[in-house]
Amino acid sequence: MDYILKTGIIEGTRTVLDSTNPASGPSTFSVRILPDMMHITDIDSVTKKLLLPDYPNFFKEVDYAYQVGEMVWVVCSVDFQVGFILGYLNPYNGTDITSIVKQMKHMETLAGLSSSEMSSSADLTVTKLSDNYLTVFNVHTGTTLQVYNSRIYYLFCSDGTLLSSSGNYYTKINKDGEVTIQGKSLKESYTKDINITGGKLNEVYSSVTTSTQNDISLIAGGGLHITTALGGVSIMSGTNVSITSGTMISLIAPIIGVIGFPIIL
Numbered sequence: 001m002d003y004i005l006k007t008g009i010i011e012g013t014r015t016v017l018d019s020t021n022p023a024s025g026p027s028t029f030s031v032r033i034l035p036d037m038m039h040i041t042d043i044d045s046v047t048k049k050l051l052l053p054d055y056p057n058f059f060k061e062v063d064y065a066y067q068v069g070e071m072v073w074v075v076c077s078v079d080f081q082v083g084f085i086l087g088y089l090n091p092y093n094g095t096d097i098t099s100i101v102k103q104m105k106h107m108e109t110l111a112g113l114s115s116s117e118m119s120s121s122a123d124l125t126v127t128k129l130s131d132n133y134l135t136v137f138n139v140h141t142g143t144t145l146q147v148y149n150s151r152i153y154y155l156f157c158s159d160g161t162l163l164s165s166s167g168n169y170y171t172k173i174n175k176d177g178e179v180t181i182q183g184k185s186l187k188e189s190y191t192k193d194i195n196i197t198g199g200k201l202n203e204v205y206s207s208v209t210t211s212t213q214n215d216i217s218l219i220a221g222g223g224l225h226i227t228t229a230l231g232g233v234s235i236m237s238g239t240n241v242s243i244t245s246g247t248m249i250s251l252i253a254p255i256i257g258v259i260g261f262p263i264i265l
Contacts, residue, residue: 001077007034007089008074010066011052028054029066029085031074058084064129088128097126104136104145107155110170111163117141 012030030052032040042051055074057063066072066085076083101121108118119138128134136145142158155163160175169183210216218224 001082003075004078006036006074006076008032008072008085009034010068010070010072011050012054013068014065015054027063028056031055031072031083031085033074033076033080036080053080053083055083055085058086062129064088095126097121097124100124100126100134100136100147103147103153104138107145107153107163107165108143108157110165111155111157111161111172112174113143113157113161117143117158119143 008031010029011032015028015030030049031054032038032050032052037052040051043049044051053076055076058075064085064087071089073086073089074083075086098121101119101124104119104124119141123138123140125137125139126134127137132149134147136147138144144156146154146156151166153163153165155161155165157163157175161172163170163172165171169181171182172180174180
């Protein structure tokens with residue numbers, strides 16, 4: 001059997017084999033072969049579909065979900081009775097990947113890659129799996145970018161750095177295990193205990209409000225220092241306040257605040 005290479009346009013999305021539905025097929029797509037079938041408008045009286053051939057994907061390992069209106073390459077017999085969809089049709093002047101290269105460089109910058117590790121258009125292989133997802137692979141460094149149409153990006157660097165990002169946040173885990181998170185706000189909710197173990201803790205906020213339904217315990221192996229630049233220090237309790245230290249407790253403020261009950265230090 002002789003085969004020819006043709007271009008086509010998807011006219012019907014995937015049909016799945018269903019013994020109760022005579023219009024179904026074994027995961028095929030209705031394809032209008034161009035230019036041979038440009039003027040076909042007849043409808044099959046049984047299937048209620050255009051009288052166009054139904055072709056499956058060519059490669060068994062990948063079953064693309066083509067959508068109506070998408071242009072594809074088709075290999076088929078000269079009488080169009082047998083055929084397969086090879087993949088998406090690339091424009092004759094190629095595809096502009098300028099925006100993809102720009103996004104790749106932006107993600108690599110956030111990941112902290114050096115200038116010698118940054119990608120150029122000559123380094124990148126772009127694989128479009130659908131209108132919703134594509135991958136970008138640097139053939140020299142192995143760095144891979146996954147892009148979703150929801151504008152969520154995942155970058156996997158050759159040194160083990162992982163970066164995820166959208167327009168409002170990014171999260172990075174570098175090769176040394178350092179975690180960086182940047183976003184607009186943070187909300188956490190837990191139903192059981194929280195245990196955090198680490199080295200030195202540094203936090204900077206415009207203000208802090210902490211509330212608890214039960215006791216609050218502050219235990220320091222060394223000294224306890226509370227310093228205010230403006231305003232006072234206020235400690236309020238409905239019952240008792242107990243501050244105990246094996247060494248020193250210091251309260252430092254430019255203006256001494258008002259304490260509403262006796263404290264013994």
